[in-house]
Amino acid sequence: MLMKQMARELAVYGIRANAVAPGIVQAGLGGRQLKEEPQYAARVAKVIPLGEPGTPVEIAQAVVYLAGPQTAYMTGSVLTIDGGCSLFQFDS
Numbered sequence: 001m002l003m004k005q006m007a008r009e010l011a012v013y014g015i016r017a018n019a020v021a022p023g024i025v026q027a028g029l030g031g032r033q034l035k036e037e038p039q040y041a042a043r044v045a046k047v048i049p050l051g052e053p054g055t056p057v058e059i060a061q062a063v064v065y066l067a068g069p070q071t072a073y074m075t076g077s078v079l080t081i082d083g084g085c086s087l088f089q090f091d092s
Contacts, residue, residue, distance in 0.1 A: 007076030016075040018066045023082025024053040049084035 006017035024030050024044055034041045034053060044053055062081045065071065080086050 003078055004076040011075060016071070018071065018074060018076070019078045020059060020062045020066065021078050021080045021082070022054060022059045022062075023080075023085045024048065025056060025059060026053050027056045047085055047088070048082070049087065052083065054081060054083060 003017050003019045010017050024034075026034060030053065034044065045051055059081055062079050066074070066079060
């Protein structure tokens, strides 16, 4: 919702507003937890359809894509980069 509102307000200035919504990434706190907790890493591998968490480079590539000329007519969107994890609803 935030990106849609920002896109509405900023479009008159020729500014596009898009976002990247990353899933579990092998960096920061998540990366540390993946290394230190084998059970967590195994569960993550099961719930991500592509079988593994993302990398910082994969997330950065999405950001570069959004900033590039190929998305000149794209605004108000959220690009989900999560290996397909958001395709399913999981029990807690």
